Amino acid sequence: MNSLLTQEVPLSWYLLLSALLFALGVVGFLIKRNLITVFMSIELMLNAVNLSFVTFAHQWHAVKGQIFVFFVMMVAAAEAAVGLAIIIAVFRARATLAVDRIDLMKL
Amino acid sequence: MHLILFFVFAGFCLAGAINLLLQSHPINSALSLIVVMTSLAVLYLLLGAEFLAAAQVIVYAGAIMVLFTFVVMLLNAGREERTLGSRSARAVGFPAVVAILGVIATVIVKAQGLGAAGLRDGITSTEDLSRVLFTELLLPFEVTSVLILIAILGAVALASHGPGERPAGK
Numbered sequence: 001m002n003s004l005l006t007q008e009v010p011l012s013w014y015l016l017l018s019a020l021l022f023a024l025g026v027v028g029f030l031i032k033r034n035l036i037t038v039f040m041s042i043e044l045m046l047n048a049v050n051l052s053f054v055t056f057a058h059q060w061h062a063v064k065g066q067i068f069v070f071f072v073m074m075v076a077a078a079e080a081a082v083g084l085a086i087i088i089a090v091f092r093a094r095a096t097l098a099v100d101r102i103d104l105m106k107l
Numbered sequence: 108m109h110l111i112l113f114f115v116f117a118g119f120c121l122a123g124a125i126n127l128l129l130q131s132h133p134i135n136s137a138l139s140l141i142v143v144m145t146s147l148a149v150l151y152l153l154l155g156a157e158f159l160a161a162a163q164v165i166v167y168a169g170a171i172m173v174l175f176t177f178v179v180m181l182l183n184a185g186r187e188e189r190t191l192g193s194r195s196a197r198a199v200g201f202p203a204v205v206a207i208l209g210v211i212a213t214v215i216v217k218a219q220g221l222g223a224a225g226l227r228d229g230i231t232s233t234e235d236l237s238r239v240l241f242t243e244l245l246l247p248f249e250v251t252s253v254l255i256l257i258a259i260l261g262a263v264a265l266a267s268h269g270p271g272e273r274p275a276g277k
Contacts, residue, residue: 006108006225006226006227007109007110007225008109008110008223008224008225009109009110009113009153009223009224009225010221010222010223011221011222011223011224012215012216012218012221013113013117014113014150014154014224015215015221016212016215016216017117017120017121017150019208019211019212019215020121020124020208021120021121021124021143022208022211023204023205023207023208024121024124024125024127024128025124026204026207027128027201027204028124028127028128030196030197030200030201030204031128032128032136032187033187033188034133034184034187036133036137036175036178036179036182036184037127037133037136037187039175040127040133040136040137040140040175041127043140043167043171044124044127044140044143047143047144047147047167050147051147051150051151054150054151054154054156054159055154057154057156057231058154058155058156058222058224058228059221059222063231063235063236063239064239064244066156066158066159066231066236067236067239067240067244069156069159070158070159070162070236070240071247071251073162073163073166073167074251074254074255075251075254076166076167076171077166077170077171077255077258078254078255078257078258079258080171080174080175081174081258081259081261081262082258082261082262082265084174084175084178084262085261085262085263085265085266086265087178087182088178088181088182088265088266089265089266091182097182097184097187098187098188
């Protein structure tokens with residue numbers, strides 16, 4: 001029991017988890033048919049990459065990896081605001097959120 | 108302890124991500140994504156990134172996901188229809204995903220020199236983080252604030268009514 005309490009986790013497991021989350025995000029991007037859910041899959045991919053950054057920051061004892069994650073979060077917030085505004089504009093013009101029916105750039 | 112916490116929250120992460128794919132209603136997908144992001148915050152804390160764990164909960168699980176659920180409810184998004192998409196996209200896409208995952212996993216497993224994370228490792232304090240952020244990386248930080256400002260203006264311009272459909276009285 002004592003060994004279980006003090007056992008360390010190899011960093012490669014964190015990287016594997018990150019790769020799995022990224023792959024699940026790509027699969028969601030491919031199979032989901034709702035514009036908002038497709039956008040959520042992109043956020044999932046961003047989060048998976050952030051986990052890799054934090055893992056490598058821990059590996060190299062570098063602070064800059066964590067700061068990069070901070071910047072990714074800021075850009076993701078800006079991206080979510082603009083993306084959801086675009087989704088609202090598309091919904092107003094087309095009255096649908098199904099990606100199969102949104103196939104023209106022109107509103 | 109670290110091992111147990113890692114398995115519990117990595118399991119939450121994967122279960123939430125798979126649930127996001129299986130749910131057909133967007134609001135259920137959004138709630139699963141909140142589970143994924145909150146579990147990731149715990150994993151950040153296990154890796155010693157205390158500031159990022161807090162920021163993950165506040166910015167991602169808080170602000171961004173509230174925005175998502177708000178838009179889902181505002182647009183009254185219903186159950187999505189299950190169409191299969193184009194056949195070529197399925198034929199090329201899924202093998203490509205499996206191939207990419209296989210390549211990345213092989214590289215990670217074969218990589219030498221990766222350390223381990225335990226509870227004894229110190230955490231990166233917010234003080235250390237902010238010292239680097241506000242001295243060496245001050246210019247990127249300020250540029251990011253300009254980016255946020257532009258994003259706010261763009262979001263307002265995109266989501267507001269166009270000139271043709273302005274409501275009466277304006």
